[in-house]
Amino acid sequence: MTIDNWSARAREIDSFKVMDLLKRAKQLDAAGFDVVHMEAGEPDFRTAAPIAAAAHRAIDAGHTQYTPAGGIPELRERIAHYYQQRYGIAIGPERVLVTAGASGGLLLAFALLAEQGTTFMMTDPGYPCNRQFLRLVEARGQSVPVDASTNYQLTAELIRQHWQAQTAGVLLASPANPTGAVVPMAQMREISSTVRELGGALIVDELYHGLTYGFDAETVLSVDDEALVMNSFSKYFGMTGWRLGWLVAPADAVAEMEKMAQNLFISPTTVSQYAALAAFEPETIAILEARRAEFAERRDLLVSGLRELGFDVPLLPEGAFYVYADAGHLTDNSFDWCWSLLEEDKVAATPGADFGTHLANRFVRFSYTTGIDRIELALERLARRGRR
Numbered sequence: 001m002t003i004d005n006w007s008a009r010a011r012e013i014d015s016f017k018v019m020d021l022l023k024r025a026k027q028l029d030a031a032g033f034d035v036v037h038m039e040a041g042e043p044d045f046r047t048a049a050p051i052a053a054a055a056h057r058a059i060d061a062g063h064t065q066y067t068p069a070g071g072i073p074e075l076r077e078r079i080a081h082y083y084q085q086r087y088g089i090a091i092g093p094e095r096v097l098v099t100a101g102a103s104g105g106l107l108l109a110f111a112l113l114a115e116q117g118t119t120f121m122m123t124d125p126g127y128p129c130n131r132q133f134l135r136l137v138e139a140r141g142q143s144v145p146v147d148a149s150t151n152y153q154l155t156a157e158l159i160r161q162h163w164q165a166q167t168a169g170v171l172l173a174s175p176a177n178p179t180g181a182v183v184p185m186a187q188m189r190e191i192s193s194t195v196r197e198l199g200g201a202l203i204v205d206e207l208y209h210g211l212t213y214g215f216d217a218e219t220v221l222s223v224d225d226e227a228l229v230m231n232s233f234s235k236y237f238g239m240t241g242w243r244l245g246w247l248v249a250p251a252d253a254v255a256e257m258e259k260m261a262q263n264l265f266i267s268p269t270t271v272s273q274y275a276a277l278a279a280f281e282p283e284t285i286a287i288l289e290a291r292r293a294e295f296a297e298r299r300d301l302l303v304s305g306l307r308e309l310g311f312d313v314p315l316l317p318e319g320a321f322y323v324y325a326d327a328g329h330l331t332d333n334s335f336d337w338c339w340s341l342l343e344e345d346k347v348a349a350t351p352g353a354d355f356g357t358h359l360a361n362r363f364v365r366f367s368y369t370t371g372i373d374r375i376e377l378a379l380e381r382l383a384r385r386g387r388r
């Protein structure tokens, strides 16, 4: 086999650019340099002890074989109950599909909805993998440039303006990566009715729910019962490596995706599912809420520190654990700037180029997935860099 045998699909799928930078940051760590890591898209906290203990118990009890493709019934029930508890919304377990992270859910959603040659509208900047998932199913991402004037999110007006014959739907993330921007429910309601009027499907990635600061995010399901919703145990629940998430959709769509999940994955990870049952227990939630309070403190420190250094952060990011900062006063090539920040000052951050092309050369994403002392150190190093 040679490269000539590889499909156009495989060749066109882009790598995650931050991975190269991550690799270099790890090399510098191994060589004994004190790198401040602000490039990662995952909480620095270890998985909460009650979840880890539940995993140990699951292994001891022999829960190590396949499960139903849609997840163990107890977990589907528990997730459905969470919607009642957390959002006051009644959904049955047949509307929940347990997946391999939100990633597994996004792939299944696009496999369900994207016909060959169709497009899904999404923000630029946005989470990069979505465009690659769509490429995999022979559809395409349709990027809509957004900026602070619309809170880095799509609006009903933008959707109407950019809608094309081949557009099959809209994907939003709220809170979003890399901007932390949240779509208010009144705007979501307008978006939902516009997408429906245009005959498309609405997918909302809610995987940063739980990580909003000073308020609780509402789910799109409160204004649109037909939306396809992603969520995950990765971020708020601190379980990135357990590869577990879920989606909520109308029951017939769930059954259709479950059929695909059987073929693609057989089942979600068994031990992770049993562990996740402990994620909703009050003692776990208490741990996660304490972490959320720490994230809020980190965000405030980082945003004010960056602003003092001249970075433009026009809107306070309301959720996730990212600050998407305009470094236009320092560079018109944030990709090279991030590399030299790493090499010279040992601070790892992600260049805007990872999230699209719109103003990407000016922007840098800083993750506050590291302690207050480390954020202070990064700000000191940035200040020192500014004086050179």
Ligand SMILES: Cc1ncc(COP(=O)(O)O)c(C=O)c1O
Pocket: 041, 100, 101, 102, 103, 104, 127, 173, 176, 177, 205, 207, 231, 232, 233, 234, 240, 244, 245
């Ligand atoms: C917006 C968004 N969606 C989906 C994912 C994938 O998350 P996971 O598959 O771990 O649930 C990420 C990861 O960073 C993300 O930022």
